[in-house]
Amino acid sequence: MEFLVASAVGAITAAGIYLILRLRTFAVVLGMTMLTYAINAFLFATGRLVVNKPPILLGHSNINPADYTDPLPQALVLTAIVISFGMTAVVVMMALGAFIEGGDDHINMPDDDRIMPTLKTLDDQKPEDETA
Amino acid sequence: MSPALIALLPFIGALLPGLLIRSGRTVAAAACGTTTLVALLGLLLHIPAILRGEVITARIAWLPQIQLNANFRIDGLSLLFGILILGIGLLIILYARFYLSRKDSVGKFYTYLMLFQGAMVGIVLSDNILLLLVFWELTSLSSFLLIGYWRHLPEGRQGARMSLAVTGLGGLAMIAGLLILGQIAGSYDISDILTAREAVQSSPWYTPALILILIGAFTKSAQFPFHFWLPHAMAAPTPVSAYLHSATMVKAGLFLMARLWPVLSGTEQWFWIVATTGLVTMLLGALIATFKDDLKALLAFSTVSHLGLITMLLGFGTEEAAIAAVFHIINHATFKAALFMTAGIIDHETGTRSIARLGGLRRLMPVTFVIGTVAALSMAGIAPLNGFLSKEMMLYEVSHLEVAKQGFMLFATLAALFSVCYSLRFFVQVFLGPERHDYPHHPHDPNFGMWAGPAFLVVLVVLIGLFPNTMAGWLIDASAGAVTGAEVETHISLWHGVNAALIMSLIAIAGGATLLSMHKPLLAAWEAAPRPEAKTIYDWVVLRCVLVGRALTDAMTNGSMPRALSAFTLATLFAGSFAWYTGSAGPVTRPMLPVTPVPLIGWIMAMVATACMVFFHRIRVLALVLVGIVGLIVSVFFAYFSAPDLALTQISVEVVTVILLLLALNFLPKRTLTETPAIHRGFDAFIATLAGLGFGGLTYAMLRRDFAFPTISSYMLDNSYKLGGGDNVVNVILVDFRGYDTFGEITVLGIAALAIFALTQTLLQGRSAKRLINWTHDQRRAGDRHPLMLVIATRVLLPISLVVGLFIFLRGHNDPGGGFIAGLVVAIALLMQYMASGYGWAQERQALPYHALIGAGVVAAGVTGLGAWFNGRPFLTSAYGYFKLPFIEEFELATAMGFDLGVFLCVVGAVMLALNSLSRIARKAGEVVNKTPMDIDLSDEHPEGAS
Incomplete structure (x- = not known):
């Protein structure tokens, strides 16, 4: 079983990495979602694989840790799932905004955006630029 | 007055101008003047004791582990500098009131001035050199603000930058010097260091420490060859120059030399x-x-x-x-x-x-x-x-x-x-x-x-x-x-x-x-x-630094995201392999679990979906379906391996994520074109495979070994009921043991939603708004946007799903459930209404703005946490009890429930705000809003709201 989990985590990671190396925003968003699955599964698995022992107390005395799976990774992953939703939402909106604003969903910076003004003195920019 | 309070007063004064500036500049100046005067009087009251040779101290433990404590002392030297700083500060406040013109923002000026004054007072009253360093850096920063106060003047900006660069760099050297000094003396308290003269001067580290400390003092006090910043700082308004260069800033270096004089x-x-x-x-x-x-x-x-x-x-x-x-x-x-x-x-x-x-x-x-x-x-x-x-x-x-x-x-x-x-x-x-x-x-x-x-x-x-x-x-x-x-x-x-x-x-x-x-x-x-x-020399040096930095940045990032990400992936792989081959992972001790049919089927589905994902990701709608499948299998995986809470969370997040991506896809191209040559894709696939093998291998290696150290989870299991009053240990960890983390996380979630809202706000204005208004959809629109069956079904489902949400929320402390999941379930229930009946209809029935929900959530969680203070317990300590109501089973009320309510509200607000933003964009792009629940207009009138 351990091998199945590890191989699935590996496969999902590979797919995620491949997708984030694409040139369009949507593919990158999908890749990040895939990576999220893999990483959350990995974090969860740090508590090791335990079947049928949910961390919900059966009694209030003589608690034996061997009767339950490790609850701590679960708590961490639970918030991680929700936070990664927030992250996905922000990234999607950024991708959408870039597409609407620029009419293009390329992820690379356009070449003409990279041209920097030549620097003669250190105070080239006008103060309006700073306050704007 | 306690020395700590004297040091604190100017900082309190720094808040006042912002609050009072609407009442006029005289009021703001008077407020600052009063705080300064109170601090000065507090200091002067110590004169008799100091003249008797006493040293007044106040000690507040801050970070005792690294010997950083808020220890203050007043002796003769502190008294002298304190009088200078506060006394001349008082005169400057008066003078600036009349000096600054109507165009100058006086509130800001006084805030900066008081911050600076506080930092200076802090330096001279500190009895701990680490604390002194904090204040020292603060003077560099606040003097930067003061010198650059007239930021419309290029001289002001240049002078401010120069003084920050010179005094800041000197400050860095001084940090090193003072740390060495503290190490030699064995204590970071000035009182102790002052008595360690022999130890310090006989140490081989004396000369390096001395030089480093002196660089800090010389840069601050404008000593040759660091003197050049001071004349350029004269671009500041004259009250600032008078204050910084007569009594305070430049005297800080002298103060330090005088303070450490007995030792050095x-x-x-x-x-x-x-x-x-x-x-x-x-x-x-x-x-x-x-x-x-x-x-x-x-x-x-x-x-x-x-x-x-x-x-x-x-x-x-x-x-x-x-x-x-x-x-x-x-x-x-x-x-x-x-x-x-x-x-x-x-x-x-x-x-x-x-x-x-x-x-x-x-x-x-x-x-x-x-x-x-x-x-x-x-x-x-x-x-x-x-x-x-x-x-x-x-x-x-x-x-x-x-x-x-x-x-x-x-x-x-x-x-x-x-x-x-x-x-x-x-x-x-x-x-x-x-x-x-x-x-x-x-x-x-x-x-x-x-x-x-x-x-x-x-x-x-x-x-x-x-x-x-x-x-x-x-x-x-x-x-x-x-x-x-x-x-x-x-x-x-x-x-x-x-x-x-x-x-x-x-x-x-x-x-x-x-x-x-x-x-x-x-x-x-x-x-x-x-x-x-x-x-000229300074500018030349800085310009060279900027050019070199620029060239380096340009060489490292050429604007290509895949290039940067490949480099990152390979670097991570390299670091991971290095750690693996140089460290030892310990023996394989855990036996493998037997493979049963259900997980095997899940594994096959996950692998097939992942492979399809790679091959068909260009067809975006299909890719979205595949992502959904992988997500569902992940939630089954959680359920199978004893994590019901995670399974519930994952499945509901999955629904919301797919809807979000679908709504966004409405605007994006529906297909991705093949742009990279095959060889390039092959290289990407190679990197991806390596990463997959690495991460999968790591997972396998970890799963086959036992914990290297005993886990802290047995504490949580033992005390979940005793201290937290709940049987669901995961929920108790979230709302109690690690409540602080959760508090931070819901805040982050709320901020993310607000960022989305802000992004939308900018998209609805200017150039992008024009593009949106003229938007032509690249696909045919559905004929029946709000099908009758869907409307009726969701209408029936709404109360049921709300009850389910409430149920999940209430049981959360003892059984799988809780604020996060309940929030997601309720959000989905509301979302169904929006999807089925249309935005306009749903929005009319929506009384609370989503921002308010997020705010209320954070406040509810925070207030619950604060409640513990009134019982003399630390932030977020929970209390609980069991109650019996007629006709209902015995149930529990814990303060943690208030916290969980905050989580719930925040999640609902954040999810809804994110999706609501997408719908606003859609409306800008010409999506008509219906006021009636269904598009079939039963009346004879023209359908309203279709404009």
Whole structure:
């Protein structure tokens, strides 16, 4: 079983990495979602694989840790799932905004955006630029 | 008043201008003045105790683990500097009220000023060098804000940047030096360090520590070769210059040298480094000041010179020299602050600070004339003013040196000579001479508020000069005692008889007057002579740094995201492999779990979906379906391996994520084109495979081994019920044991949603709004947007799903569920209404704005946490109890439930706000809004809202 989990985590990671190396925003968003699955599964698995022992107390005395799976990774992953939703939402909106604003969903910076003004003195920019 | 409170008061004062500036600048100034006055009085009340030789301390543990404690002390030296900082600060607050014009933002000015004052007071009251460092950096930052206050002036910005760069870099060196010092002394408390003189001076680390600390002190106190920032900082408004350069900022370096004097001084290194630097600075500053045309520049370089003088005295390492240094600190602060304010008045009233355009102001500005003259004569060292006394003491010490006496005597006399010359220039070339008719403004004396401050200081100048022992003797005794660590009983007199010092002084006065008479030709020669300009050199160095940095950045990132991500992936892989092959993972101890049919089916589905994902990701809708499948299998995976909470969360997040991506896809292209050549894709696939193998391998290696260290989870299991009152350990961890984390996380989630809202807001304006209005969809729209069946079904489902949400919320503490999941379930229930019945219909029935939900959520969680304080427990400690209501099972009420309610509200608000934003974009793009639940219009009227 351990091998199945590890191989699935590996496969999902590979797919995620491949997708984030694409040139369009949507593919990158999908890749990040895939990576999220893999990483959350990995974090969860740090508590090791335990079947049928949910961390919900059966009694209030003589608690034996061997009767339950490790609850701590679960708590961490639970918030991680929700936070990664927030992250996905922000990234999607950024991708959408870039597409609407620029009419293009390329992820690379356009070449003409990279041209920097030549620097003669250190105070080239006008103060309006700073306050704007 | 506790020293800690005195240090805190200016920071409290810094908040007031922002709150009060609407009531006018006088109110804001009065508030700052009052706080300063209270702090000053608090300090003055300690005088009797300090004169008895006591040291007042306040100790507050902050981070005792690294010996960083908020320890404060008031001894004589702190008292002297505290009086200077707060006393002159008070005068500056008054002066600035009248100096700043209507266009200046006064509230901001006072805030910066009070911040700076607080930082300075903090430095001089600190009894812990780490705390001192914190305040030290704070002075660099707040002085940056003050110097760059007129940010529309390029000089202001450049000067501010330069001072921050120089003093900031010096501060870094000083951090290293003070850390070494603390290590040698074995304590970071100044009280302990001061007693460790032998240990420190015999340590092999003494010289490096000394040099590093001195770099910090020299940069701050504008000592050669770091002096160049100070004149450029004169671009600040005059009140700032007067404050920073007379009593505070530049004195911080001197303070540090004086504070550490008992430990560091007395060695050869100390003498040669400190005394020579001081001497060179004194001479150089005086020489340049003689030829400066700008009044403030003249004063700036004279400040450099006087700082050099004090540094030199401290460098001598004798008690008498230390006394002279302390006395000159007092005198310099009084006459220099007065002179700066005078220069500001002249600038304010005549419209120029150029000495060449001034002259003859004696009759036009009689009050200013008197103030300026007395202060300038004191700076020149003319008897019987206070400047004379300390200068005589300086010359006396120089003439009694044991080493290099002649050299010091010669250069000190020369410096005093230039000093006389520039001081007399201030008096002769500005006030004397014929009246002119070409001043930019017609000059006259300012109102009382503006000259009251300098006048007060000038009175002090005269009184200290005439009655030094009565006026300042006690303060000198106390502070010099604190510097030298010995009982000091000074007696200062005006007349010492004819000695070397007097002769040197007379030579200086005669020479200075002669020099002034020949000033015109000399100035021409000076202007013609080539000399290195520090600012040019500085600019050249900084420009080179910027260019190198730019070239490096450009070489590393060429704007290609895949390139950067590949590099990142490979670097991570490399680091991981390195760790794997150099470390040891321990033996394989865990047996494999047997494979059963259901997980095997899940595994096959996950693998197939993942493979399809890679091959079909260009068809975006299909890719979305595949992502959904993988997500569902992940949630099944959680369910199977004993994590019901995770499974519930994952499945509901999955729904929301897919809907979100689907809505976004509405606007994005539906297909991805093949753009990269096959070989490139092959390389990407290679990297991806390596990463997959690495991460999968790591997972496998981890799963086959037991924990390297005992986990802390048994504590959580044991105490989940006892302390948290819940059976669901995961939920108890979230809302109780790790409540602080969760609090942070829901805040982050709320911020993410607000960021989405802000992004949408900008998209709905300007260029993108125009594009949206003219948007043409690339696919046919559905004929029936709100199908009848869906409307009816969701209508029926809504109460059921809300009850489910409530149920999941309430059971969360003891069974799988809780705020996160309940929030997601309720959000999905609401979302169904939006999807089925249309935005307009749903929005009309939506009473609460989503921002408010997020805010309420964070507040609810926070308030629940604060509640614990009222029971004397730490933040977020929970309490619980079981209750019985008729007809319902026994149920539990825990304070954690309030916290969970906050989580719930925040999640609902964030999810809904994100999706709501997408719908706003859709409406901008011409999506019509229906007010009726279904698109079928049953009435005869034209459907409203379809516009």
